[in-house]
Amino acid sequence: MISFLVLLGIVVCFSAILALALNFQWGLGGMVNFGLAGFYTLGAYTCALLILKGGANTFVAMLGAMATVAAACALTALVTLRVTEEDYFAIVTLGVGEMLRLVALNEDWLTKGALGLSGIPRPLGDVIPSEIYVYFLLALSIALLLGTLWVLNVLARSPFGRIVRALREDDVVAATLGKNVLWARVRVFAIGGAFIGLAGALHAFYYQYIDPTQFTNIVIAYAFMAVIAGGRGAHAGAIWGAAAVMVLLEGSRFLKDVIPWLDSDRLAAIRIIIIGVGLILLLVFRPQGFLREHRLQVDLVTATMRNR
Amino acid sequence: MSRITRRTMLKSAAALGAPLAFPYLNLAHAQGAPIPIGVGVPLTGNAGAYGPDMAEAAKRTAAKINAAGGVLGRKLELFIEDSESSAAVAANLTQKFINVHKAQSCVGYWGTPEGMSSRPIAVQNKVVLMVSSAANAITEGDTQGYVWRFQMKATDWGIVISRAAIKLGFKSVGVLGLQNAFVLPIMKVFEERMKEAGRQVVDSLIYNPEQPSYRAEVERIFGKKPEAVYCFGLLPDFVSIIKEVYRGGFESKVVALSIMADAEGKFVQAVGNQVAEGIRHFQPMPDVAAPGYKKFVQLMGAPADRVFLFPPNTHDQISITALAMERAKSPMAVDWSKQIITVGNGPGQEVDDVVDALKLVREGKPINFQGAGSTCDFTPNGDQLGRGMGHWIIKGGKSVFVEYQKP
Numbered sequence: 001m002i003s004f005l006v007l008l009g010i011v012v013c014f015s016a017i018l019a020l021a022l023n024f025q026w027g028l029g030g031m032v033n034f035g036l037a038g039f040y041t042l043g044a045y046t047c048a049l050l051i052l053k054g055g056a057n058t059f060v061a062m063l064g065a066m067a068t069v070a071a072a073c074a075l076t077a078l079v080t081l082r083v084t085e086e087d088y089f090a091i092v093t094l095g096v097g098e099m100l101r102l103v104a105l106n107e108d109w110l111t112k113g114a115l116g117l118s119g120i121p122r123p124l125g126d127v128i129p130s131e132i133y134v135y136f137l138l139a140l141s142i143a144l145l146l147g148t149l150w151v152l153n154v155l156a157r158s159p160f161g162r163i164v165r166a167l168r169e170d171d172v173v174a175a176t177l178g179k180n181v182l183w184a185r186v187r188v189f190a191i192g193g194a195f196i197g198l199a200g201a202l203h204a205f206y207y208q209y210i211d212p213t214q215f216t217n218i219v220i221a222y223a224f225m226a227v228i229a230g231g232r233g234a235h236a237g238a239i240w241g242a243a244a245v246m247v248l249l250e251g252s253r254f255l256k257d258v259i260p261w262l263d264s265d266r267l268a269a270i271r272i273i274i275i276g277v278g279l280i281l282l283l284v285f286r287p288q289g290f291l292r293e294h295r296l297q298v299d300l301v302t303a304t305m306r307n308r
Numbered sequence: 309m310s311r312i313t314r315r316t317m318l319k320s321a322a323a324l325g326a327p328l329a330f331p332y333l334n335l336a337h338a339q340g341a342p343i344p345i346g347v348g349v350p351l352t353g354n355a356g357a358y359g360p361d362m363a364e365a366a367k368r369t370a371a372k373i374n375a376a377g378g379v380l381g382r383k384l385e386l387f388i389e390d391s392e393s394s395a396a397v398a399a400n401l402t403q404k405f406i407n408v409h410k411a412q413s414c415v416g417y418w419g420t421p422e423g424m425s426s427r428p429i430a431v432q433n434k435v436v437l438m439v440s441s442a443a444n445a446i447t448e449g450d451t452q453g454y455v456w457r458f459q460m461k462a463t464d465w466g467i468v469i470s471r472a473a474i475k476l477g478f479k480s481v482g483v484l485g486l487q488n489a490f491v492l493p494i495m496k497v498f499e500e501r502m503k504e505a506g507r508q509v510v511d512s513l514i515y516n517p518e519q520p521s522y523r524a525e526v527e528r529i530f531g532k533k534p535e536a537v538y539c540f541g542l543l544p545d546f547v548s549i550i551k552e553v554y555r556g557g558f559e560s561k562v563v564a565l566s567i568m569a570d571a572e573g574k575f576v577q578a579v580g581n582q583v584a585e586g587i588r589h590f591q592p593m594p595d596v597a598a599p600g601y602k603k604f605v606q607l608m609g610a611p612a613d614r615v616f617l618f619p620p621n622t623h624d625q626i627s628i629t630a631l632a633m634e635r636a637k638s639p640m641a642v643d644w645s646k647q648i649i650t651v652g653n654g655p656g657q658e659v660d661d662v663v664d665a666l667k668l669v670r671e672g673k674p675i676n677f678q679g680a681g682s683t684c685d686f687t688p689n690g691d692q693l694g695r696g697m698g699h700w701i702i703k704g705g706k707s708v709f710v711e712y713q714k715p
Contacts, residue, residue, distance in 0.1 A: 002407075106514075113492070115420075116395075116424060118424060118428070119449075207395075209395070209399075211395055211424065214425075264389060267390070268352050268390035269352075
């Protein structure tokens with residue numbers, strides 16, 4: 001049971017990094033990314049291919065995946081936002097995401113198509129004994145998750161973070177104040193993309209086998225569920241949101257072991273209902289999510305003193 | 309307003325997790341404790357139609373073995389989970405079977421992605437994985453004797469289907485294949501064999517799943533007017549394709565797989581008798597005349613003429629697990645995985661009932677187990693031999709059996 005919880009912990013970590021990336025792009029920057037599954041695919045495949053075909057070190061491959069997805073996101077944002085309004089941006093991301101998935105499915109010479117890539121090596125997999133490897137992978141995932149959280153928190157609380165929030169609330173006001181709207185948005189989308197790439201790389205390391213069926217649009221649904229449950233804009237909340245979604249998804253499998261009349265056929269049918277009801281209850285009782293977005297607050301007393 | 313803090317979240321998470329963990333805090337391999345077996349089958353998703361009968365077959369087979377005294381004096385305990393027809397979910401399930409339930413045998417695994425994602429986990433943990441999936445890649449490379457296929461390998465499907473095409477006298481054929489790991493090897497072998505026999509392959513293309521329309525693909529292949537068009541894919545895409553063929557008024561004969569053109573009767577329901585008329589379909593199937601299969605149908609409580617495609621494989625997976633454990637006198641896969649060929653291929657007394665076979669093994673006699681889905685003979689790398697393919701033609705909305713062929 002302990003090792004299963006450890007493995008589940010790793011899945012929660014890379015789901016949480018994905019949710020954090022989406023939270024940065026959408027929660028903070030207001031840029032809807034419906035192409036998340038495609039960019040996630042790009043991250044996982046880039047990492048795997050750099051190792052398997054390029055002979056790269058696993059850590060280099062991870063950085064390569066981050067850089068590639070960041071570049072792809074930057075390009076998507078740059079090309080799209082110059083010619084369309086932001087509502088259409090969501091549709092373009094959907095198209096780009098689907099395109100990336102179809103490339104993974106059809107370019108057999110590179111991605112082995114529907115068969116997928118197997119035997120993906122793991123970071124320090126040949127150094128650390130296999131009995132304790134999962135603990136190392138969990139520690140690495142937690143470190144990367146905390147690193148992501150720290151970077152995104154620093155960015156969100158910096159002057160750049162204030163521009164990003166201003167763009168989300170009203171880009172015309174931001175532009176009037178002399179802010180470069182396009183450039184800021186491209187940066188937001190690219191930074192988010194880098195962390196989507198990181199999540200993709202961890203996905204490839206965890207499963208050691210990737211194929212296009214693992215990157216269907218349900219990935220987008222789970223990431224949005226995590227961000228909404230956690231509280232849009234709240235980075236730490238996105239982690240709790242991702243954990244809650246995984247507990248609902250995987251934890252609900254254990255119900256049949258504790259409720260005797262529930263067999264696997266019945267559980268398969270009602271599991272999705274349980275997950276749906278869980279989310280509805282959450283939105284009814286906590287529509288703002290688990291945590292609230294971090295705001296710089298000035299103590300009322302200090303503010304009054306200063307104004308005197 | 310009360311705020312949810314990190315502490316309250318942690319407390320509630322721990323409170324929620326603790327009771328769920330209690331049932332697993334036992335020693336699964338203690339003397340007399342049941343022997344756990346993980347069963348991962350698709351109960352939902354695009355292969356959801358096939359899982360429930362596989363699960364039922366697993367339950368009835370285990371119950372039969374348990375009623376006759378179990379294995380090594382212990383009962384078999386099944387943990388049946390829904391793989392949702394997904395590679396990632398199947399991998400998580402395999403981890404659950406191995407790490408939570410301490411299973412040394414994981415069976416079921418209908419689709420190729422499910423098998424492929426679980427394969428490294430089984431090999432790393434030295435646990436046996438038994439799949440029903442067809443793609444050659446499942447058993448390729450070094451599996452260390454832990455991965456076993458209870459299905460015809462994809463290239464063998466191509467051999468049988470091409471032989472039948474030559475026998476049917478088709479001079480020219482077109483091929484439409486879904487972008488899918490088990491379809492591509494079938495297509496490759498089929499086209500090679502047809503060309504070798506001097507038949508013309510007018511055109512062949514691979515299409516993507518879940519397309520809104522297949523008109524362009526249908527017009528390209530059927531527009532060249534081959535005598536027959538061979539379609540390899542799954543039910544949802546085939547329904548769209550065949551509607552386009554009917555609408556376009558094309559006259560080429562259509563040949564497909566049974567998971568497309570029969571799918572437990574769902575195909576005819578979706579397109580109607582008139583559109584389905586004359587379509588031929590092929591699928592690996594058990595030898596329905598074999599005594600092992602007849603006993604299986606009785607075990608399932610089904611009519612004698614019922615053709616089960618996948619559940620007999622699940623029956624055989626559990627039976628072979630039980631027999632190999634009994635032969636090795638150990639529930640650990642590291643020991644009994646080496647006995648799979650001994651009990652499956654023989655040499656020894658041919659026996660088609662798992663309870664009789666267990667009795668013989670306990671008496672120390674060599675056996676050659678004949679399963680419900682096949683004769684349960686294997687190559688050393690885990691591929692199954694001795695399973696054949698059925699050939700049917702749809703007439704008046706019913707699939708009429710034509711012949712049974714082995715590769």
